[in-house]
Amino acid sequence: MKMGNHTKEARKWLKHFRSGTDHYGSFLDGSFLEYLREEVQKGGLTLEDIETSEEELEELRVRSCKALAQEWLKHLRFRTDYYDSFLEYLREEVQKGGLTLEDIETSEEELEELRPATVS
Numbered sequence: 568m569k570m571g572n573h574t575k576e577a578r579k580w581l582k583h584f585r586s587g588t589d590h591y592g593s594f595l596d597g598s599f600l601e602y603l604r605e606e607v608q609k610g611g612l613t614l615e616d617i618e619t620s621e622e623e624l625e626e627l628r629v630r631s632c633k634a635l636a637q638e639w640l641k642h643l644r645f646r647t648d649y650y651d652s653f654l655e656y657l658r659e660e661v662q663k664g665g666l667t668l669e670d671i672e673t674s675e676e677e678l679e680e681l682r683p684a685t686v687s
Contacts, residue, residue, distance in 0.1 A: 571610055572610075573606045573607070573609050573610025573611075573612060574606075574610055574612060574616065576602075576606040577603050577606035577607050577610065577612060577617045578617050578618075580600075580602045580603035580606065581603055581617055581618075581619055583599055584600065584603065584624075584627050584631075585627065587630065587631075587634065600624065600628060603617075628664070629664045629666070631664075632660045632661070632663050632666060633660075633664055633670060633671060635656075635660040636657050636660035636661050636664065636666065636671045637671050637672075639653050639654075639656045639657035640657055640671055640672075640673055643657065643678070643681050644681060646681060646683060648683075650681070650682060650683050654678060657671075657678075
């Protein structure tokens with residue numbers, strides 16, 4: 568049986584999502600998860616057709632939120648000039664993933680210690 572283009576595209580996005588090398592969100596153009604769902608919808612497919620489930624997609628989404636939050640934490644630990652922005656992005660990913668700071672191996676205390684000193 569020949570695989571349709573939407574099936575191929577949906578499986579491509581699922582492969583990216585499963586690999587952990589790409590995050591569920593792109594800063595510029597949306598979400599890999601959204602692309603996957605769009606291909607499933609356009610092709611009249613089910614998640615089972617591409618060998619996944621809502622449960623797996625949710626697990627992958629949370630894992631991606633955690634990876635992004637940890638990436639922002641890594642940037643914060645370098646004490647950049649973008650502390651406020653990076654902290655906001657970190658908190659956003661923690662919230663979207665239903666995570667805690669402990670889940671990403673940090674604490675409010677550490678985040679406060681990482682805050683740059685203000686110049687008087």
